[in-house]
Amino acid sequence: MSAIAVLGMLAACSGQTAGGAYGGRPGGGGTSQASTAHPLPVALTRVTSATVSVQPDTGPVAVTTEFARKLYASAPIVVVASADGTKLPAAVREARAIHAPLLLAPAAAKASATSKATDTAEAQLTAGIQALHPVAVFSMGLSSTATAALAARLPGIRVVRRVADLPMTGDPASLRDVTVLIHASAKASRSVPVVAVTTTAKAAGATVIDMTGADPRADPTVIKALARLRPAAVVAVGAGFGTVTQLTARLAVAETGTQLPGGGQVMFPGRRLIALYGHPETPSLGVLGQQDLPGSIARAKQIAAEYRPLSTVPVVPAFEIIASVAEGSPGPDGSYSYETPVADLLPWVRSATKAGLYVVLDLQPGRASLLQQAKDYKSLLALPNVGLALDPEWKLLPGQRPLKQIGHVDISEVNSVIDWLATLTARDKLPQKLLVLHQFLLSMIAGEQDLDTSHDDLSILIHMDGQGTPGNKQATWNAVTATAPRRVFFGWKNFFVMDHPMLSPGETMTKTPAPVMISYQ
Structure with missing residues (x-):
């Protein structure tokens, strides 16, 4: 009707x-x-x-x-x-x-x-x-x-x-x-x-x-x-x-007129993000930090260009920056998570914005609260082209340490972040924001079927982070996409070193459903 x-x-x-x-x-x-x-x-x-x-x-x-x-x-x-x-x-x-x-x-x-x-x-x-x-x-x-x-x-x-x-x-x-x-x-x-x-x-x-x-x-x-x-x-x-x-x-x-890179104010399905993953100061954490800032922008654009002939929607280069980094020592707050100062990230965000890139801030929380860490980056998340990623792999319970186990997060904690981010986006009349959930084991998100996808101000994406052989990664992809809640999009990660071999852009785009965010680490 x-x-x-x-x-x-x-x-x-x-x-x-x-x-x-x-x-x-x-x-x-x-x-x-x-x-x-x-x-x-x-x-x-x-x-x-x-x-x-x-x-x-x-x-x-x-x-x-x-x-x-x-x-x-x-x-x-x-x-x-x-x-x-x-x-x-x-x-x-x-x-x-x-x-x-x-x-x-x-x-x-x-x-x-x-x-x-x-x-x-x-x-x-x-x-x-x-x-x-x-x-x-x-x-x-x-x-x-x-x-x-x-x-x-x-x-x-x-x-x-x-x-x-x-x-x-x-x-x-x-x-x-x-x-x-x-x-x-x-x-x-x-x-x-x-x-x-x-x-x-x-x-x-x-x-x-x-x-x-x-x-x-x-x-x-x-x-x-x-x-x-x-x-x-x-x-x-x-x-x-x-x-x-x-x-x-x-x-x-x-009526604000502010548009996302690639046009419009709705994240998906109107674009495809091709992202470099990592930390600006630590080359070992990903390809994003393996060159200077201008070099990272150029590299993101070069990889994105390889996808344009394969995509029916605009292809947008992106950065996924690890904002809070899981670390082996507890740190002053005992969280086992180092929060990169906003001032250190701001030049990367500003330059990416000027160059037409989308930016995702990734949280590896350790024992810290995901919601509190998100709030610590509020000034960056208030920008129209900056989204947020949550990495349950690095979420620790009391007594746990990084790399000793695969972490997990309860869906109630995820939903609290979603509520806060949606409120921020709506209050400031911002274009839709991207909220990414990294996952390669179903156990990483407890109660996943209760994921709140009702917010019109957010576009929620589950990012499959499995590494290894194409067969192993396909099995993980099948499991993650088959059990995901409704009204979510999907992303795929290619590893330069840990994949054997890494898929080409053409091979990556054969996945079903087609990933709307593809990151490189």
């Missing part, structure tokens, strides 16, 4: 008019007997507050009448066309020309129609027209019988079938602060209600933008338009726009 989501339409009425009076149609030359001495005003709704509502498509009549009432305080002329599409193109032209709302009459609105559904639709149309206080209704595509029946239900309002019988109207003050988003699927289907709603919007002077999906954050063109327009009201037409709360939050993010 499609829906029309309406933002910011609770408003006071305005009776402003402008020049451009005409008889019948603009530039029509001369006036008909039905013309009035002065053009009748078209009063549009003045937006005074931003509120969101989601209106289900309960039928073409209800949708078009309710939509028109939210844009027009009053309209001297209302155009009515049949919901079966008869004469719809002509109705669209006339409504646009005279700045009139376009409503749909039930397709079965004939003298012989007695069904309850038809009666209900006719009552909705009648009420919708009366609420607009028109002087005249322009019937287009309705039979003479249906037109007469409509006139009988509208005492005091002329129902006409000729342009020459329409009164003169003035041009309204356009609703330039209103933007209408049209879902691509709705537009492609040439839905009659969508055409009518779009016509009403354009007749009122609203801006109409076509979308490629239902999430405004996923479309770079929509993001740019919303950031430029900063509309006081947005009307989203089509299916899948989510709840009122969800749509409001998504629009707030889109």
